[in-house]
Amino acid sequence: MFALTPYRQSQPRTFAAQKQLPRLPIQQLGASLDKYIKSLRPFFLEQAAKEGRDDKWVEGQLEQRREWARDFEKEGGLGRVLQERLKDVDRITPCNWLDDHFWIKVAYHSWRVPLPVNSNWWLMCRDDEGIPADVRAGVPPKGEFTEWQIKRAAKLTQRLIDFKVRIDREEILPDSSRAGPFDMHQYTRVFGVTRLPQIPTDTLVHSPHPHPSTNIIVMALDHFYTLPVVDAVSGDVLPIENIEAGLWAIADDALARGAAQDSIGALSADDRDSWTRAREHLLALSPVNRASATAIEDSLFVLSLDAYTLQSAEYVSSSPSRETPDLDAHIRNASTAGGSGKNRWWDKAVGVHVESNGRASMVGEHSPCDALIPSIVCDYALAENVDAASVSRRGASKVPEGSRLEWVVDDKTREAIGKAVKTVEEIAADSDGKMLWYDEYGAGWIKKVGKQSPDAYLQMALQLAYHKTHNEPTATYETASTRLFLHGRTDVIRTFSEDSWRWVQAMRDEKVDAKTRYELLSNATKAHNLYTKEASTGRGIDRHFLGLRLLLRQGETHPLFEDPLFTKSQEWVLSTSGLSAGDRFFGTGFGAVFPNGYGVNYLAGDQVIKFGIESKVSCPETSTAVFRQNLVEAMREMRKACEDGLAAASVEEAKAKL
Structure with a gap:
């Protein structure tokens, strides 16, 4: 936004x-029901097309759902009762009925799967052009830390902490749009926040804003160190020379000690119940372990120095037209630490990784804030390159007494570490994550020539790519930000609509002319833009229905909720989200929500669209490579539809004037 x-x-x-921000509203029950039933129409249209049924059958199916909705909403009906319960929840929550009462617990902390890929997001930083090109392209010998790696780690640390200091001093302009100012609360949940494993649900550990810690944690060869980064008196970020000298002292100390015998950090990558038990056992072994764990949990973030540069077994370009960096390897290190889960603390809201050639990435635990916020913070950090002319600070300082974090470990903990490492290895082996740098045109062309909204256009591209891959449509999730409201997080944009369905059908039918295709595309993008606006202004339906369902008591149910289509319409087989233009990122990503699905994050740059795509190797129905190629074809077909459709419309308009 305006951080720079x-x-x-x-x-x-x-x-x-x-x-001044308004509270997140509770939408009128009837309005949500109407939008919900409208969202079901494309499912019935698809079923009718497959089974040879007519429009009367479609209307009959919808009328059945309308009847259930009327019963749900009637005076004294269950819907009315749940709506009033939800209003009571709103009355007793200080800021936001969804975020204060339900969201973090239901969406994240009660989910017991391992965090890597499943829940954590990742950002792949653009290369630092202050580092020589041959170094960036090279692969230093494994087991070494390098000059340029330390310089970049120091620069990223300095810039991240500078952002934290500016937030604390309220020197960052508030985010806003033409619709109004945005909630800034999530910026207070970036630094110093840690997810704490507990049974049956996790929780967050954080101090009141501004976070008082002056340290980060540095991990090197699975050792942990505290590193001061803020002047305890002035509150200013320490000079970069101090940070760089401290990082070199840590790197050399870790090299002298050799790789840690026990990869304690890997424990945080296991399923949440296993990690809870392993952590409780670890803390019970010795007060030393409690002190180390607390230092990590209270630190501003964790910086991981990787004594390697990961390479793909076989390089494949991520662009259809040119060479790219080894982005497959970049994703693998960002998302799973090269498939090992080691040298990381997966519970932190922010973790930064720097490999030996200077390649960098960021990963974050998703519950305290949405990925958009740390992406803005990371973009700020990447706006300045390293000072290539600065002298080395290696040997300028030693590791201070007490900065090493020690652990007392027994066989039970070592067994838990082994289990956690195997868990990550299996997750990494099953995660098929790839980038697509689509550079034949970008958001600039979509707006100026195609006359379309870039986000809606890209959502339609994903609809077409999915249909080309699977020959059928699917329920699709796109993130809508609700930051116009106090402590607002997200709602759902249901991309799969009647308009998107009709447009995809036309694109798949060779007999449909370009003018019709373009008109249907315009209808689909306009409908998508309208849904986006409504979901972002508190008029979405999915969070509303979530709140209602969570207030059901034992024995309470309704045909509306029992309808299989109620569930199917929320099975986000295609889960998507867009961030910024992403000029300072090589890519972004998150894991598929369903085992037979895709997780797609995209950066709509003016010249290049960067899609991060993830699916599961174990699913015989999905293929990231096939989906990626079909997405390339979809983007090309859409360009042709726009150009030919607009040309045809122009000819018709000229004829009409004669």
Whole structure:
């Protein structure tokens, strides 16, 4: 947003608009029911097309759902009762009925799967052009830390902490759009936040804003060290020379000690119940372990120095037209630490990894804030390159007394570590994550020539690519931000609609002319834009229905909820999200939500669209490579449909004037 805007004393303070923000509304029950039933139409249209049924059958199916909806909403009906219960929840929550009462627990902390790929997001940083090109392209010998690696790690640390200091001092301009100011609360959940494993649900450990810690944790060869990065008196970020010297002291100390015998950090990559038990046992072994765990959990973030540069077994370009960096390897290291889970603490809200050639990535635990926020913070950090002319700080300092974090470990803990490492190995082996750098045209062309909204256009591209891959449509999730409201998080944009279905059908039918295809595309993108606007302004349906269902008591049910289509319409086989233009990122990503699905994150740059795509190797129905190629073909077909359709419309318009 506006993080890179130079600070002026006259500008609004970072949290100036917080008290003016409205609360997240509870939509009228009837409005949500109407939108829900409308969203079911494409499912019945698809079924009718496959089974040879007519429009009367479709209307009959919808009328049955309308009847259930009327019963649900009637005076004294279950829907009315649940709506009133939800209003009571809103009355007793301080900021936001969804975020305060339900969201983190239901969406994240009660989910017991391992965090890597399944829940954590990842960002792949653009190369630092201050580092020589041959170094960036090279692969240093394994087991070494390098000069450029330490320089980049120091620069990223300095910039990240500078952002934290500016947030604390309210020197960052508040995010906003034409619709109004955005909630800034999530920025207080980036630094110093850790997910704590507990049974049956996890929780977050954090201090009140501004977080008082002055340290980060540095991991090297699976050893843990504390590193001061903030002046305890002034509150300023320490000079980069100090940070670089401290990082070199840690790197050399770790090399002298050799790789840690026990990869304690890997424990945090196991399923949440196993990690809870392993952590409780670890803490009970010795007060030393409690001190080390607390230091990690209270630190501002974790910086991992990797004594390697990961390479793919076989390089494949991520662009259809040119060579790219080894992005497959970059994804693998960002998402799973090269498939090992080691040298990481997966519970932190922010973790930064720097490989030996300077390649960098960021990973984060998803529950405290949505990935958009740390992506803005990371973009700020990447806006400045290393100082290539600066002298080496190696040997300028030693590891201070007490900065090493020690562990007391027994055989039971070692067995748990072995289990956790195997878990990550299996997750990594099953994760088929790839990038597509589509560079034949970008968001600039989509707006200026195609006359379409880039986000809606890309959502239609994903619809077409999925249909080309599987010969059928699917329920699709796109993230809608609700930051116009106090402590707003997200709602759902249901991309699969009647308009998107009709357009995809036309694109798959060779007999349909370009003008009709373009008109149907325009209808689909306009419908998508409208849904986006409604979901972002508190008029979505999925979070509303979530709140209602969570307030059901034992024995309470309704045909509306028992309908198989109620569940099917929320099975996000295609789970998607867009971030910024992403010029400072090589890519972004998250895991598929369903085992037979795809997780797709995209960066809509003016010249290049970067898609991060993940699916599961174990699913015989899905293939990231096939989906990626079909996405390339979809983008090409859409360009042709736009160009030919607009040309045909122009000819018709000219004839009409004669």
